[in-house]
Amino acid sequence: MPSLCRDCLTRFQTGPRCPACGRPRILTHDELDTLTIAHMDCDAFYASVEKRDNRALRDKPVIIGGGRRGVVSTACYIARIRGVRSAMPMYQALKLCPEAVVVKGRMEVYAEVSRQVRALMDELTPLVEPLSLDEAFMDLGGTAKLHGAPPAVMLARLVKRMQDEIGISGSIGLSHNKFLAKIASDLDKPRGFSIIGKAETARFLAGKPVRLIWGVGQAMQTSLDKAGIRSFDDLLRWEKTDLIARFGSMGERLYHLARGEDFRRISARESVKSISKETTFSEDTADPDQLDGHLWRLSEQVSDRAKAKGLAGRTVTLKLKRADFSLISRRHALGDPTQMADRIYRTAHDLLVATGKGGPYRLIGVGISDLASADLADRSGDLLDPDAGKRAAAERAADAIRKKFGKDAILKGRALR
Amino acid sequence: MKISIERAALLKAVGQAQSVVERRNTIPILANVLIEAEGNTVSFRATDLDIEVVDKVPAMVERAGATTVSAVTLHEIVRKLPDGALVVLSEDGAAGRLTVEAGRSVFNLATLPKEDFPVMASAEYASNFAVPAPVLRRLFDKSKFAISTEETRYYLNGVYMHIADGDGGKMLRCVATDGHRLARIDAALPDGALEMPGVIVPRKTVGELRKLLDDDDMTIAVSVSETKIRFATPNLNLTSKVIDGTFPDYTRVIPMGNTRKLEVDASEFAKAVDRVATVSSERSRAVKLVLDEDKLTLSVNAPDSGAAVEELAVAYGDEHLEIGFNAKYLLEIASQVDRENAVFLFNSAGDPTLMREGNDTSAVYVVMPMRV
Numbered sequence: 001m002p003s004l005c006r007d008c009l010t011r012f013q014t015g016p017r018c019p020a021c022g023r024p025r026i027l028t029h030d031e032l033d034t035l036t037i038a039h040m041d042c043d044a045f046y047a048s049v050e051k052r053d054n055r056a057l058r059d060k061p062v063i064i065g066g067g068r069r070g071v072v073s074t075a076c077y078i079a080r081i082r083g084v085r086s087a088m089p090m091y092q093a094l095k096l097c098p099e100a101v102v103v104k105g106r107m108e109v110y111a112e113v114s115r116q117v118r119a120l121m122d123e124l125t126p127l128v129e130p131l132s133l134d135e136a137f138m139d140l141g142g143t144a145k146l147h148g149a150p151p152a153v154m155l156a157r158l159v160k161r162m163q164d165e166i167g168i169s170g171s172i173g174l175s176h177n178k179f180l181a182k183i184a185s186d187l188d189k190p191r192g193f194s195i196i197g198k199a200e201t202a203r204f205l206a207g208k209p210v211r212l213i214w215g216v217g218q219a220m221q222t223s224l225d226k227a228g229i230r231s232f233d234d235l236l237r238w239e240k241t242d243l244i245a246r247f248g249s250m251g252e253r254l255y256h257l258a259r260g261e262d263f264r265r266i267s268a269r270e271s272v273k274s275i276s277k278e279t280t281f282s283e284d285t286a287d288p289d290q291l292d293g294h295l296w297r298l299s300e301q302v303s304d305r306a307k308a309k310g311l312a313g314r315t316v317t318l319k320l321k322r323a324d325f326s327l328i329s330r331r332h333a334l335g336d337p338t339q340m341a342d343r344i345y346r347t348a349h350d351l352l353v354a355t356g357k358g359g360p361y362r363l364i365g366v367g368i369s370d371l372a373s374a375d376l377a378d379r380s381g382d383l384l385d386p387d388a389g390k391r392a393a394a395e396r397a398a399d400a401i402r403k404k405f406g407k408d409a410i411l412k413g414r415a416l417r
Numbered sequence: 418m419k420i421s422i423e424r425a426a427l428l429k430a431v432g433q434a435q436s437v438v439e440r441r442n443t444i445p446i447l448a449n450v451l452i453e454a455e456g457n458t459v460s461f462r463a464t465d466l467d468i469e470v471v472d473k474v475p476a477m478v479e480r481a482g483a484t485t486v487s488a489v490t491l492h493e494i495v496r497k498l499p500d501g502a503l504v505v506l507s508e509d510g511a512a513g514r515l516t517v518e519a520g521r522s523v524f525n526l527a528t529l530p531k532e533d534f535p536v537m538a539s540a541e542y543a544s545n546f547a548v549p550a551p552v553l554r555r556l557f558d559k560s561k562f563a564i565s566t567e568e569t570r571y572y573l574n575g576v577y578m579h580i581a582d583g584d585g586g587k588m589l590r591c592v593a594t595d596g597h598r599l600a601r602i603d604a605a606l607p608d609g610a611l612e613m614p615g616v617i618v619p620r621k622t623v624g625e626l627r628k629l630l631d632d633d634d635m636t637i638a639v640s641v642s643e644t645k646i647r648f649a650t651p652n653l654n655l656t657s658k659v660i661d662g663t664f665p666d667y668t669r670v671i672p673m674g675n676t677r678k679l680e681v682d683a684s685e686f687a688k689a690v691d692r693v694a695t696v697s698s699e700r701s702r703a704v705k706l707v708l709d710e711d712k713l714t715l716s717v718n719a720p721d722s723g724a725a726v727e728e729l730a731v732a733y734g735d736e737h738l739e740i741g742f743n744a745k746y747l748l749e750i751a752s753q754v755d756r757e758n759a760v761f762l763f764n765s766a767g768d769p770t771l772m773r774e775g776n777d778t779s780a781v782y783v784v785m786p787m788r789v
Contacts, residue, residue: 332569335597336701350569376699379788380743382596383670383769 002032006156006193009149031197033150036141037266039173039181040121040158043190045134047076049113050103052167061100065090070280073105077190110134116166124154129266135185137178139266156193176201179262182214201260205232213257220250232258272311276319276367277301284323286359293417295352296345298366300415303341306368307399312337312377313368316347320355321363328355336380337372342391344368418482419507420454422474424519427504428495430472433653434463435488437470437625449485451534452506452515454478462536463488468622469537471654483531484508486515494524537656542640542647544613548589550635552604553648556591557623557630559602559780562749564620565595572662576623578646579615579664580606584778587611592667596785598746599670600753603779613641617660622646625655671783672769675762679708680732683754683774686713690751693717693725694744702744705789708733708763717744718789740766741789750782 004011005018006025017024042048046064051057061079065072072093075084082097094100114133121128124147127139140151147154155172162170171192173184180201184194196204209231211221227246229235235243235258243251256262277298285291295318306312314337320328330351338344348366382388401410434450442448451462459476462469498504498519505518508528517524557576565573573595581590581603588603589610618626626648629637640647647656694702697719707714713731718724740763750772751759757775764770772782 335567335595347569354569376701379701379703379741380597381767381785383594383599383783383785384596384665384667386670389767 001028001030003028004032004152004156006160009153009156009160011153027152027156027193027195029152029195029197030199032152032195033144035174035176035195035197036139036143036151037175037177037181038138038140038151038155039178039185040136040138040155040170041173041185041189042117042134042162042168042170044074044076044080045113045168046074046105046110047079047103048168049106049110051076053109057101057103061097063090063093063097063100063102064105065093065102066104066280075100113166113168117162117168117170120158120161120165124158127266127268129268137181137266152195159191159193177260177262178264178266179214179257180204180260183212205258205260208232210235210254213254223247272309272371274317274367274369274371275302275305275309275311275313276317276365276369277305278319278363278365280321280363281361284360284362286357286361289417291352291359291361291364292349293414294364295348295366296341296412296414296417298364299345299348300341300412302366302368303339303344306339307374310374311371312339312374313344314338314370314372315368316344316351317365317367317369318348318351318355319363319365319367320352320358320361322358323360323362325362328358330355331369333370337370337377338368339374339377340392340395342388342395343378418452418454418484419480419505420459420476420478421503421505422459422476424495424498424500424502424504426474426476428492430459430461430474431488431492431495433470433472433625433628434461435492436628437463437465437468438488439465446485446529446533446535448487448489449529449534450488450491451483451485451531451536453483453531455481462534464535464537465621466535466537467619468625468655468657470625470656473652480507482508484515484528485531485534486526486528490526491517498522540642540645540647540656542642542645544610544642545638545640546607546609546613547636547638548604548607549633550630550637551633553626553637553639554630556589556602556604557618557626559753560591560593560600561620561623562753563593563595563598563600563782564623565593566620567595570596572617572660572664575617575619575660577615577617577664577667578641580611580613588779589613592664594665594667594670594783597743598750598785599667599783600750601667601671601781601783607639610639614643615664616641616643616646617662617664618646619657619660622655622657625657629653629655670769671781672762672764672771675764675768675771677708677735677738677763678733679713679761679763680758681713681729681761683751683759685729686759687748687751689715689727689729690744690747693727694748696723696725697744698722701787703741703787703789704744704747705739705741708735708738708740710734735763738763738766739789740770741787742770742784743787746784750784753780753782 001014003014004027007023008021010018010020012019014028047062050062062076063072063079064074070090072086072088079097079100084093084097110133121136121138125138125140125143128136130136144150159170162168169191171185171189173181173194175181175184175196176198180196184196187194210216210224235254240255243255279294315331315333317331332347332351398410438448453460457475457478458473461472494517502519508515513528515526515528560576577592579590581588583603587606589606591602593600629650635650638649646659690704693715694704694717697717705716711733713729716726754774760773762771766786769783769785
């Protein structure tokens with residue numbers, strides 16, 4: 001059976017150790033040379049970056065997340081052993097692991113590292129579909145000739161380079177479609193490399209729970225439970241038409257997934273659908289001034305991001321979370337797309353006023369969606385708001401000043417509330 | 418109740434009723450039309466709580482009475498009956514059914530008690546006056562395209578009808594705007610209208626009103642209060658709440674100092690705009706106007722799909738100007754011009770542009786330019 005040493009990338013026929021370097025990290029699989037769809041997932045990404053940059057954290061449990069009231073965004077593997085999980089409320093995480101070092105995330109650094117990883121992936125194939133900062137699908141079909149090596153070798157080299165050149169580790173799933181590749185990357189974390197071949201697909205899925213399916217959340221799980229579907233074997237007993245009748249388009253997908261089939265293509269098209277920012281308050285608030293101050297700062301952040309990406313949104317969304325965690329979401333469609341902080345803020349402000357005297361709230365968020373290219377943005381003025389043009393000019397001038405003298409070189413008084 | 422009524426008259430009345438009733442409706446009675454028969458007329462009343470329409474139709478009333486049935490269902494039935502049919506509507510209070518008979522067809526419709534039907538409270542009108550149908554038609558037809566659909570600025574979701582100082586003294590004026598374009602239409606002040614409070618007539622009311630205005634010889638009795646407006650013909654009464662809000666001060670929006678004058682054949686202009694806009698598939702397509710002496714060049718440049726240029730001979734004597742507009746807005750205002758040339762008055766590429774028909778200032782339009 002074809003085998004590959006993950007350390008020195010030597011290829012050979014079956015053996016417990018690499019004949020070249022003698023190390024035991026060996027991949028052996030019948031379809032090693034033919035599978036082309038991969039999923040790469042960085043291991044505890046934010047935590048790994050923090051450990052890379054701060055030696056003192058290396059052997060300590062590290063949790064990335066914000067504030068006393070925030071949630072865990074990433075936990076390192078040491079913390080995970082103690083039961084800490086992503087999205088867990090921070091107080092609960094600290095109860096499980098009191099000695100954990102909590103680090104406030106440095107998103108700019110993570111984004112930069114993510115760009116470096118992305119650059120390495122781009123060297124393998126033009127078909128890279130990022131899912132988030134730390135994971136991506138890759139289609140390496142047809143690249144074997146170009147690289148002079150099958151995808152498995154190139155992927156093993158990718159994680160090796162990530163480790164050597166960037167200093168973070170990742171896990172690879174290699175299979176014949178996205179669904180299985182994504183499952184595979186998770187099988188053997190961290191520093192994993194798992195393969196699910198065509199021949200063993202049915203055997204692999206047999207008896208596995210349906211929640212393995214990416215996108216099956218709590219609600220879907222419940223309705224599947226009601227239909228008596230817990231494992232893939234249960235799914236196999238259903239006719240396609242019955243699944244569609246019961247679950248709609250998801251039913252058809254379930255039918256195929258149960259057979260290890262997934263026809264989605266890997267699309268390299270960057271598909272940002274919305275830009276949003278939110279903040280959780282350290283204490284619940286109903287104070288309109290305070291909410292308004294947050295609204296401005298968030299609008300400015302959304303605007304900064306839109307300007308950096310050359311995007312603009314036709315819809316502005318305001319999000320509020322009440323003290324009891326119930327969510328309010330209000331949206332407003334603008335006539336033409338915008339990327340100006342002033343318009344985003346004014347629209348969100350009107351939405352906030354329209355929600356009336358509510359609260360107290362624990363979270364406020366602002367976002368833009370229905371995105372368009374920046375050169376379509378803010379092209380026409382408002383007859384009824386003749387000062388809008390002047391405010392837009394002022395914002396552009398302030399942007400120019402910030403670009404030259406730094407982010408805090410000029411602030412609106414509103415930002416200080 | 419038992420009445421016989423000619424199909425065409427019934428169709429018109431029920432048609433009016435079903436367009437007023439709310440489609441997605443949680444209160445069942447609001448989907449119904451109230452039919453009241455007395456003497457030799459039948460009245461059909463429908464409401465969505467904001468608008469109420471009462472249509473009186475002559476009929477043979479055998480037995481007076483009243484009931485309510487689904488406006489949409491009755492309309493569908495009558496619509497499908499053969500032309501010229503005589504329709505008999507009969508109701509026997511106990512069964513709770515309305516029987517519709519025409520020729521060999523018999524329908525039984527569920528009714529709801531007439532007592533449950535909400536009748537709009539009559540208002541004290543501050544002002545009553547009469548306006549010929551063609552005058553009202555012009556006021557609303559020429560302004561309604563500019564009504565905003567934006568819900569956050571609800572006070573723009575209608576036509577602002579009020580008394581204003583125009584070129585010939587006090588005028589009856591309609592204004593609508595959505596912040597991108599504005600229409601201001603004037604008509605001679607009708608007798609008795611001077612004291613009329615300014616009201617914002619909602620978009621839906623404007624649509625319903627339009628159906629009363631087709632007959633050139635008709636005179637419409639208009640009654641206005643702070644909260645309601647009523648349009649009446651001998652057979653039909655349309656009462657509507659007005660939008661509870663303040664219409665913005667539009668006068669400062671209308672540019673008075675624009676001096677760069679372009680005169681162009683409106684229909685040639687509209688066709689050219691329409692043609693060049695074809696190459697762009699964006700939702701807000703921008704058309705660039707380049708003006709030189711007696712020459713207008715229209716162009717659209719859509720990087721993804723293509724480009725188009727067209728030249729028009731025009732009357733223009735000012736200096737070179739480049740200005741962009743949303744193609745849809747240009748088309749809409751150009752299509753308001755029906756007698757003379759369109760006259761555009763520009764200031765700069767960033768300032769609102771004014772358009773009117775020849776030298777007629779009783780209808781002016783303002784449109785905001787777009788960066789191109």
